[in-house]
Each structure stands twice: as structure tokens, then as C-alpha cells.
Amino acid sequence: MNQQNIAAFVEQRWDNSILPVLADYIRIPNKSPAFDADWQANGHMDKAVGLLRQWADDAGVDGFSSEVVTLPGRTPLLYAEVASTGGAGTVLLYGHYDKQPEFDGWEPDLSPWEPVIREGKLYGRGGADDGYALFGSLTAIAALQAEGKTHARCVLLIEGCEESGSYDLPFYVDLLKARIGDPDLVVCLDAECGNYAQLWATTSLRGMLPGVLEVAVLTEGQHSGAAGGIVPSSFRLLREVMNRVENPATGALLPALYVEIPDYVRTQLSSVASVLGDGVIERFPWLPGVRPETDDPLELLINNAWRPSLATVGLSGAPTVDNAGNTLRPATQAKLVFRLPPTLDADVAASTVKAELEREPPLGAHVRFELDTPQSGWCAPPFAPWLEASIDRASQNYFGKPAKRMGMGGTIPFMKMLGDAYPNVQFLVTGVLGPKSNAHGPNEFLEITTAKRITACVAQILADHASRADPARVL
Ligand SMILES: [Zn+2]
Numbered sequence: 001m002n003q004q005n006i007a008a009f010v011e012q013r014w015d016n017s018i019l020p021v022l023a024d025y026i027r028i029p030n031k032s033p034a035f036d037a038d039w040q041a042n043g044h045m046d047k048a049v050g051l052l053r054q055w056a057d058d059a060g061v062d063g064f065s066s067e068v069v070t071l072p073g074r075t076p077l078l079y080a081e082v083a084s085t086g087g088a089g090t091v092l093l094y095g096h097y098d099k100q101p102e103f104d105g106w107e108p109d110l111s112p113w114e115p116v117i118r119e120g121k122l123y124g125r126g127g128a129d130d131g132y133a134l135f136g137s138l139t140a141i142a143a144l145q146a147e148g149k150t151h152a153r154c155v156l157l158i159e160g161c162e163e164s165g166s167y168d169l170p171f172y173v174d175l176l177k178a179r180i181g182d183p184d185l186v187v188c189l190d191a192e193c194g195n196y197a198q199l200w201a202t203t204s205l206r207g208m209l210p211g212v213l214e215v216a217v218l219t220e221g222q223h224s225g226a227a228g229g230i231v232p233s234s235f236r237l238l239r240e241v242m243n244r245v246e247n248p249a250t251g252a253l254l255p256a257l258y259v260e261i262p263d264y265v266r267t268q269l270s271s272v273a274s275v276l277g278d279g280v281i282e283r284f285p286w287l288p289g290v291r292p293e294t295d296d297p298l299e300l301l302i303n304n305a306w307r308p309s310l311a312t313v314g315l316s317g318a319p320t321v322d323n324a325g326n327t328l329r330p331a332t333q334a335k336l337v338f339r340l341p342p343t344l345d346a347d348v349a350a351s352t353v354k355a356e357l358e359r360e361p362p363l364g365a366h367v368r369f370e371l372d373t374p375q376s377g378w379c380a381p382p383f384a385p386w387l388e389a390s391i392d393r394a395s396q397n398y399f400g401k402p403a404k405r406m407g408m409g410g411t412i413p414f415m416k417m418l419g420d421a422y423p424n425v426q427f428l429v430t431g432v433l434g435p436k437s438n439a440h441g442p443n444e445f446l447e448i449t450t451a452k453r454i455t456a457c458v459a460q461i462l463a464d465h466a467s468r469a470d471p472a473r474v475l
Contacts, residue, residue, distance in 0.1 A: 001149055001463050003397050009143040010455045014448065018135040019122065021055045022446075023115035025097075025131045026124030032098035032163035033075060034372070040073075045160050048097050049076045052134050052158060056080060061142050066156075071175065074168040075160030078134070079176060082141050087152030087466025092183035092425075094414060095133025095190060096162035099126035105442035112444070121445035128432050128446035129439035133189040134158050136451060140458035150466040155180050159414070162190070165210070165373035166413040173417065183425055185387075185465050186418055187458055191431035192408045194276055196450045199395035199457050202429035203268065204305060204407035205415055207340035207377035209350055213357060214317075215241060216331035216366040224328040234317070234332040237365045242334075244356050246310050251293065256352045257308040259341040265306055265407060266298070272406045273297040283435035305407030309339045331366075339409060346374035378415040380427050387426050390464035394457035428461055430454060 028051070030036075030044035039045050053066050056078075063083030070076040075098065102112040102125065110116055112125035122128075137156055144151050157180075161168040173180070193200040215238040217231060245254050273280065280297040292300060303309065314335035318324070340349055354369045361367040383391070395403035415429060432450050433439050 001460065002147060005147055006143045006456050006459050007398065007452075009146050010139055010452050010459070013139045013142065014135075014452050014455070017055075017059075018132070018139065019117070019448070021051065022122065022127055022131055022135060023124070025051055026115040026122075026127050027113055029113050030097065030099055030126070030160075031101050033161060034164035035101040039075070045075055045098065049078050049158070049160060052097055052131075053078055056134060056138055056156075059138050059142060061138060062145055064138075069172060069176065071168070071171055074171060077160065077169075077172045078156070078158035079172075079179070080138075080156040080158075081179075082138075082151075082154040082156075084151065084153040085145065085466075086150040089152045089184040089465070090181045091152050091154045091185045091187060091462060091465060092180065092418070093133075093137040093154060093156045093187045093189075094158075094418075095137065095156075095188075096130045096159045097126075097134075098160045098163050099131075100129065100163050100440045103441050107443055110443055112442075117448075120448050122448055123443060123445045125444055128437050128444055128451075130162070130190040130431075132432065132446055132451055136189050136455040136458060137187065139455050140462060143456070143459045144463055149463050151462045152185075152466050153181070154462070155183065162412070162414070165208075165375050166417075167373050169414055170417060173421070183418075183422060186415075186425055186427045186429075187461070188412060188415060188427065188429040189431050189454065189458070190412055191429045192410055192433040193431060193450070194272060194404055194406060194434070195279060196434050196447050198399045198401040199391060199403040199454065200430055201383075201391050201403055201405045202408045203380045203405050204265075204342035205378045205412055205429070206305065206342055206407075206409055207344060207346040207349070207416075208375045208411040209338040209340055209346055209353060210335065210372040211350075211354070212314075212333055212335050212370045213238065213241070214331060214333045214366070214368045214370070217363075218328070218330035221327040221329050224326045227328045231328055232363050232365070234329060234365065237362050237367075238332045238334060240362050241357055241367055242336075245353055251309075253308045253310060253338070254352065254356060257338065257340060257344065257349055259306070259343050261302060261306050265302065268405055269301040269305065269407070270298055272404055273301055275404060279435065285436065301406070304409040306341050308341060308344075309409075311337050311339075313337050336369075339411065340377055342377035342379045342407065344377065346376040350374040375411055375413040376416050377411065378419055380429065381419070381423075381425075384426050384468075386464060386468040387428070387461070390461045391428065391457075393464070394460035397460060398453045398456040428458070430457075
């Protein structure tokens with residue numbers, strides 16, 4: 001395969017065609033249904049999926065067909081196929097077009113819904129997570145076609161519910177089962193990367209357990225002088241209940257949320273720690289003097305990929321501080337998000353955590369833990385020899401460095417569903433979510449050079465997939 005031609009095609013397509021449309025895409029505030037209860041009436045989701053489909057239809061890919069499939073009340077799914085140009089099997093390429101909410105803290109000249117390109121980065125909500133996936137996937141295929149290289153039949157699934165836990169997706173996968181066929185390779189461009197210097201293949205993802213914890217003590221707020229000392233603070237009781245699942249001094253969570261860490265994970269992450277070193281820590285915007293949970297990069301990587309963690313991502317039941325009177329509040333709500341080890345069953349974890357939080361409420365307070373959809377993590381099957389070699393070849397060709405493999409701290413619910421549905425499938429799970437890209441916070445950016453290189457890597461891997469020695473075909 002002519003590497004220069006592929007790189008040039010990808011470069012040209014990104015600069016002239018993708019970036020302008022991705023900028024328009026960023027302007028659409030199509031927040032995932034969990035963050036926009038009126039998403040149907042607001043119409044942003046339809047607009048976003050329509051924009052993506054229009055671009056795909058105009059991308060000049062031979063054998064391409066697309067459809068926006070909509071089940072009643074569910075977020076639309078962009079379904080597309082590209083006919084095989086000779087390769088056997090089916091490749092499933094996955095991405096999502098729903099977005100995280102704005103969050104605050106954007107720099108003064110940046111904003112979630114107005115794209116800005118600065119120093120090679122495209123800033124704005126949803127460009128990196130995960131708007132670019134369709135563009136990257138289809139451009140990889142187009143680049144192969146322009147070079148006259150063979151690829152297998154490709155199916156693209158771009159869903160609209162990922163940031164809400166992908167609860168709509170199983171219905172579409174059921175509906176489209178026969179059309180999807182039997183994929184033997186999944187390409188997912190929704191993951192993280194350890195740095196922007198090489199290709200990162202994700203070997204595991206954590207699960208996620210989101211829910212809202214409420215502690216209520218009164219029917220209405222009371223003068224805190226009159227009630228203090230008689231009526232307990234709902235915030236104190238909430239802390240007390242939370243301490244049952246999280247040690248406030250060490251951050252250790254319920255023992256039931258841990259799994260035994262396989263030996264290969266330590267080996268793999270030691271190699272990552274030696275490449276990243278302090279980069280493991282420096283990828284975050286620390287305040288002066290603040291230290292990580294430990295100074296050992298290996299332990300930090302294991303914590304992030306294979307141990308549970310807890311973040312309190314939302315709080316309500318209280319006014320903002322500048323509008324807070326001296327009132328003892330009737331209730332406090334906290335949105336908790338537990339990340340779970342890759343191999344832990346999220347439903348079992350959910351019932352354990354719920355039971356622990358709700359049992360024997362202190363002082364008879366009304367305590368409820370309302371669960372969102374629990375999402376189990378995922379562990380990649382071992383790479384087939386052809387894919388193992390192809391990932392390294394791709395990274396070497398387009399980044400000039402060997403690839404790295406590591407477990408990532410994030411969650412992509414669909415990978416677990418796919419792994420269960422197609423036990424023999426192989427996975428390339430990678431992405432542009434590297435240091436400071438901040439997909440779920442302020443100042444989200446897409447590192448443009450990395451996006452181009454990953455696109456070219458996908459082209460390489462699709463070409464290698466098409467020319468692999470298929471064991472099923474050897475008689
Ligand atoms: Zn994503």
C-alpha cells in the first residue's frame with residue numbers, strides 16, 4: 001500500500017471537507033437524552049444526524065448506502081454500509097453523535113457550541129467525542145478505494161444515546177441484526193489515547209454505575225438557628241451514608257467493587273508507565289501543590305484501568321453560595337458515578353451499592369439511591385496475530401513509533417454488548433481523547449494531526465484485514 005498516497009488523501013480530505021462540516025456539527029447543541037429531556041421537541045439530534053448523513057452521502061464512497069433508522073421514542077441511528085471490494089468478512093465501525101452537556105470553565109475565547117481552531121486543535125463540544133468517528137471511518141475506506149486497495153464489507157453504526165448509557169442501541173441492533181450480518185472486526189473510534197505520539201489500542205474499558213442519592217429530613221427549609229441541633233443536616237447524613245461505600249480518608253470503595261487484577265495487566269501497564277512516566281499525572285490541569293492519589297505511575301494506571309473509583313458529578317437541593325440564606329435545607333441530592341473494573345458485573349454491583357446506601361437510614365432520614373442504567377465494563381479478547389501485527393505496522397507507518405496497548409478508565413457500553421453477541425470478533429478500540437482533550441469537561445478539543453493519523457491507521461488495518469489469512473478459509 002502506498003503510504004504517502006494514503007496520508008495525502010487523508011490530509012486533503014480532513015482539511016477541505018471534514019473540518020468545515022465538523023465545525024458545523026459542533027454548533028449543534030445535541031446533548032444526549034439524559035441531559036436534554038426535550039431532545040425530541042428541540043430537534044437538535046435530528047439536525048446532527050442529518051448533517052452527518054449528508055456528508056457521508058456526498059463523500060464519494062463506492063458501494064455506499066445510508067439510512068437514518070428511527071424507532072418510536074428512541075434516538076435515531078445512522079446506519080450505513082459499504083460493499084466489499086473483494087475482502088471477506090464484515091467490519092463494524094462504531095461511533096456516536098450525541099454529546100455531553102456544556103459544563104462550565106471554558107476559556108474566554110472558547111465555547112462549547114462555537115468551533116475554534118487554535119494551534120492544531122479544533123475546540124468545541126462533541127468534535128472529539130465522538131463526532132469525528134464517522135468522518136474518520138469513512139475517509140479511511142475512501143482512501144483505500146482511491147488507491148485501488150481491497151476492503152471487506154463495512155457496516156457503520158453511529159448511535160445517538162452513548163452518553164446516556166446506550167440504552168437505545170440494543171433495540172436497533174436487534175432490529176438490524178440480519179442486515180449487520182456477522183462482523184469479525186469492530187473498529188471503535190470513541191476511546192482514549194495515552195499520548196499523541198503513537199497509536200493506542202484499548203485492551204479494556206471500565207464499567208459505570210450512575211445514580212442519584214437523596215437524603216431528605218424535612219418537608220420544607222427551616223431557619224438554621226431555630227432548627228440547628230434539633231433537626232439533623234441532610235448533608236451530614238448524606239456524607240455518613242456515603243462513607244459506607246467510600247472511605248473518605250483513603251478513597252477506598254466497598255470491597256465488593258474490586259476484582260483480582262490479572263498478571264498481564266501489570267506487565268502491559270508497566271510498559272505504558274515507562275513510556276508515559278510523569279505524563280500519567282501531567283495530562284491533568286492541576287492546581288499548584290495538589291498531588292495525585294499516589295506518586296507511582298504504574299499504580300495510578302492500575303487504579304484508572306482496573307480499580308473502581310467514585311466521582312460526585314452533581315449536587316442539588318442547595319442554592320448557589322451567593323444566594324444562600326441561613327437555612328437548614330430539607331434535602332440534599334448527589335449524583336454519584338462509580339467506575340467499575342472491566343470484569344465486574346455492573347448489575348450485581350448496582351444492587352450491592354444500592355442496598356448499602358439505603359439500609360438502616362441514620363436517624364430515620366428518607367434515603368434513596370435512584371439508579372441509572374448500570375453499564376458493565378469490557379475486556380478485549382486477545383489480538384489475532386494479523387491484527388497484532390497490523391496495529392504496530394499502522395502506528396509505525398503513520399506515527400513513526402510502535403503502538404501501545406492499555407486498559408482505559410472510560411466506558412463504552414456497546415463494546416461489551418458486541419463482545420457478548422459475537423464471541424469471535426476482534427476489536428480495534430482507539431481514539432483521540434488524549435492529554436487535556438477534556439471530552440466531558442470544558443475546552444474539549446480534537447487534536448487534528450492525531451485524528452488524521454488515526455484515520456490513516458484505520459485504512460491500514462482495514463487493508464490488512466482484507467488480505468489476512470483467514471483461518472476459516474484454510475482447508
Ligand atoms: Zn464518546
